[in-house]
Amino acid sequence: MTAIASMEPGIADELHQTLALQRQAFLAELPVGLAQRVDRLQRLIHLLQENSEALCDAMHRDFGQRSRHVSLLTDIVYSLRNARYAIHRLKRWSKPSRRSLDFPLRLLGGDARVEYQPKGVVGILSPWNFPIYLTLGPLAGVLAAGNRAMIKPSELTPATSALLAELIERYFDRSEVAVCVGGIEVGGAFSALPFDHLVFTGGGGVGRHVMRAAADNLVPVTLELGGKSPVVVSASADIERAAERIVLGKLLNAGQICLAPDYVLVERSAEERLVQALMDKAAVFFPRYAGNPDYTAIIDARHFARLQGYLADAAERGAEVLRAGGVEADEASRILPFSLVRNPPEDSAIMRNEIFGPLLPVLGYGCLDDAIGFINRRDRPLGLYYFGEQPAEERHLLERTIAGGVTLNDVVFHVMQEELPLGGVGASGIGRYHGREGFLEFSHAKAVYRQPKFDIAALLGAKPPYGAKLERYIRKELK
Incomplete structure (x- = not known):
């Protein structure tokens, strides 16, 4: 059997x-x-x-x-x-x-x-x-x-x-x-x-x-x-398009994806616009959650309670929690609506642990190097996502961070390309x-080598007793 x-x-x-x-x-x-x-x-x-x-x-x-x-x-x-x-x-x-x-x-x-x-x-x-x-x-x-x-x-x-x-x-x-x-x-x-x-x-x-x-x-x-895959949103990005693609990737399977966007770092001048756009896009895609055939429940009660705990901990630490449509979670059906968590402390549970659910922290940054430093202080992520229209900024981010894979101007899509490998670095995989x-x-x-019939050892002078011929070969290689 x-x-x-x-x-x-x-x-x-x-x-x-x-x-x-x-x-x-x-x-x-x-x-x-x-x-x-x-x-x-x-x-x-x-x-x-x-x-x-x-x-x-x-x-x-x-x-x-x-x-x-x-x-x-x-x-x-x-x-x-x-x-x-x-x-x-x-x-x-x-x-x-x-x-x-x-x-x-x-x-x-x-x-x-x-x-x-x-x-x-x-x-x-x-x-x-x-x-x-x-x-x-x-x-x-x-x-x-x-x-x-x-x-x-x-x-x-x-x-x-x-x-x-x-x-x-x-x-x-x-x-x-x-x-x-x-x-x-x-x-x-x-x-x-x-x-x-x-x-x-x-x-x-x-x-x-x-x-x-x-x-x-x-x-x-x-x-x-898996791990905590960050999204970096530049002020040069198309904010509406970025928000749509982030929400689509985050709410696929209710965020229960190893490569889901785990948190968003957005340039502060674009922060308010992005937050509003994220909430708007979520409302368009999921006007309701319970009984919605396009939405997915949390897998079990333990994971549901874990995610609720992340929200409660963030709120207690002063973060602003925005629930999509003001809808509360339904424990009986394990339906958890999309929630944004604005600027949670770095030591909060939602920032220490992989989220694996429909919760999305959003944090503002001043300059790109601040965002890079934030990413590099953590374990190397399985995925990294960048939205922006500045090639120099994009190249700087790619060169200064290490991640398993990268999607530019979208999320998750690199895993869907059969020509690209899937794998992490250190804490995100081997x-x-x-x-x-x-x-x-x-x-x-398996390495396979076929030696010619010609006596290679004699050609190099590599048969004892060793002499001048091998000395000449060694001196040549040392140069």
Whole structure:
């Protein structure tokens, strides 16, 4: 059975047995041909195409209220794009990369190349906020590189995880892809398995535990951790357009996105205009929240209470809190309206923690270097966004800050470009995937060198007893 039940006595043994089964099948299959890789990617595409509505229904049940269009676009369509993109480029990615040699080795018959081999069995620990895209997106790269995969989906989306396990079992053999459902205990046992690579998407706190567990087996990791992605709005920006795009990005999935705009730094001369425009745009897009089929609920009561706590803490510390339309949150349905928090203190909870919800701090700055300093005093973000029409200012910001990725004059869009890698820096992540970078992340780049028949050691004088010939070569290199 592909789906492994919740944590019970013997679950660790069952996890190890599944890993052993996949590793044995992987080694028996080597080399993993392009036809087999494409076949697995096509089966992944068929899974999504033939079950898109059922998957959207499952996500809606897990959230309590989630836009069907958001689920179709972000979870289904973008997962399809990942797999199709890999299929169309797989032949080119897989070609050995020929490398140059020191003169005259190639003339004498030498050759150097890098061959890309699959690593083996890859573990995928996926989150709840985009439970299909952030599971099957990495899986597309894993399969394109020729690997097998074991998946542990989030326990916070039980309906989606159960359906995903059922579908994976239907479209893949257990030796190819297996889903392990369950709670924290299963996740802990899963992350401790001696995979050939481990992918985790989620919060930094859990990411640290995953990395420690992987370290015991020296398992290489890819960590996508999110963090506080800033938006910088220059006075030169088109304020109306900036506000519209910030609100669209922030309220997608009710802000439950690792790359969502986390806070806005705006030049003070434009602050009042931007605040008003943000509130106006939110009112246009979401004239109501409860029962709105285009809006998404907060995933559970714990996260709802956490976000309410951020607002209360900010207000107690003197920040101005503006609630969209004056609407209060609905605890029963976990519907939380868009709220602006103006100039919260730097040590407030909303400024210390990743928000992951529809709350947006807005802070004024005097000059661009003030904004840069504010960003650089914090962990390096997964995303950075700039709105403005001054090329010199834009270049200064790009050169003076370090972030996983950047979108200029919009938010989040860099993650939607298959040619661009997705990955963080330090606290926002390790490694990257998407497109060719994903193929490389889940492949082993094996160096292969063929020595010519000519006696190279004799040519250099590198055979004992060493003498003047080797001395001349060394002196030449030292110059």
